Amino acid sequence: MTTFDGWDPDKYNQFAAEREQPFWDLVRLLEPVDSPKVVDLGCGDGRLTAALSESIGSRSMLGIDSSIAMIAAAAEHSSEQVRFEVGDIGAWEQADSYDLVFANASMQWVPDHPAVLTKWSTSLRRGGQLAVQVPANANHPAHLVAAELAEELMDDPPPDVVAQNVLVPERYAELLDALGFDRQHVRLQVYVHHLASAAEVVEWVKGTTLTRFKEPLGAAGWDRFIDLYRERLLAVLGDRSPYLYPFKRILMWGQRN
Ligand SMILES: C[S@@+](CC[C@H](N)C(=O)[O-])C[C@H]1O[C@@H](n2cnc3c(N)ncnc32)[C@H](O)[C@@H]1O
CATH class of the missing domain: 3.40.50.150 (Vaccinia Virus protein VP39)
Incomplete structure (x- = not known):
């Protein structure tokens, strides 16, 4: 299953x-x-x-x-x-x-x-x-940055199954x-x-694509991952308010x- x-x-x-x-x-x-x-x-x-x-x-x-x-x-x-x-x-x-x-x-x-x-x-x-x-949004930076960061931080990063399946x-x-x-x-x-800010994208994907990293990273690793992810994603999207997702x-x- x-x-x-x-x-x-x-x-x-x-x-x-x-x-x-x-x-x-x-x-x-x-x-x-x-x-x-x-x-x-x-x-x-x-x-x-x-x-x-x-x-x-x-x-x-x-x-x-x-x-x-x-x-x-x-x-x-x-x-x-x-x-x-x-x-x-x-x-x-x-x-x-x-x-x-x-x-x-x-x-x-x-x-x-x-x-x-x-x-x-x-x-x-x-x-x-x-x-x-x-x-069908797997090519948005929110997904690409997550996969890139996971490659760098994790020995065996879980794949983006949504990108693979759709x-x-x-x-x-x-x-x-x-x-x-x-x-x-x-x-x-x-x-x-229409999100209040680009940073809200992080909150959005925390409930979806990022969930795959939570368990393998453990509590401390997860917090660090989210901080780095936010920094890197905002560098790509721009720290904009409001943000159109x-x-x-x-x-x-x-x-x-
Ligand atoms: C994004 S939510 C969508 C929930 C609901 N259909 C809606 O429109 O709000 C995706 C749901 O699919 C479920 N799901 C994922 N893989 C599944 C599987 N193999 N079998 C049954 N449910 C699964 C998840 O547990 C989750 O509740």
């Missing part, structure tokens, strides 16, 4: 408003369906899972996440329709069962997207929809077509986030008839 449990629900939610927009953009791609049966893969703390269930009137919604911390936080969003389970979305598959397979900002953590999308799409019933959003948008279009989605929409969108994301939707 691909595990990833450096998640801190509070840290992740620090930029909740900015992170939420692509979620709702993805929801807007969905075709309305009466009382769909839905799975939300990599559901995080479940807040948006419950909001999705409400917004599309699902008859049942299952949120799956590998993080014990996230699933514990999700418990408060459980209801008659909505439930949560710990599980690995890279291996998840349930043949011919769902009207909607939804995954916002989670598939980037698992490798081999052709295989994963095959499993997810075979889990759809006839007419079912797949909706996935992944970040494919180019046109590859997803090919995959959806090959998987029998006769309707599809794949796009690369640049979200612009451009963030590319791929949104994909398909329907199989």
Whole structure:
């Protein structure tokens, strides 16, 4: 199982408003369906899972996440329709069962997207929809500086798996077509986030890409890493206030008839 449990629900939610927009953009791609049966893969703390269930009137919604911390936080969003389970979305598959397979900002953590999308799409019933959003921002200095610094400071730096896993948008279009989605929409969108300062980028990535360094570095090493990272990143971005953080994301939707 691909595990990833450096998640801190509070840290992740620090930029909740900015992170939420692509979620709702993805929801807007969905075709309305009466009382769909839905799975939300990599559901995080479940807040948006419950909001999705409400917004599309699902008859049942299952949120799956590998993080014990996230699933514990999700418990408060459980209801008659909505439930949560710990599980690995890279291996998840349930043949011919769902009207909607939804995954916002989670598939980037698992490798081999052709295989994963095959499993997810075979889990759809006839007419079912797949909706996935992944970040595609690995060439921003926030990521490049982190990888460069880790190479210098660590004997065996953990790789940027998101950069390794995420494919180019046109590859997803090919995959959806090959998987029998006769309707599809794949796009690369640049979200612009107006942050108070360039230094806020550090707070943003502390909740995402930098989490991979936290455990191997230990507490003292982590604090030192963050100080050096901030210094180096600001040298590249400029110590600007405010700062516009451009963030590319791929949104994909398909329907199989
Ligand atoms: C960036 S958060 C997105 C959460 C939620 N979908 C949202 O839109 O706010 C990514 C989530 O994917 C989960 N995740 C990462 N790898 C996973 C895996 N192999 N199986 C299940 N969940 C995974 C993480 O634990 C995390 O909660």
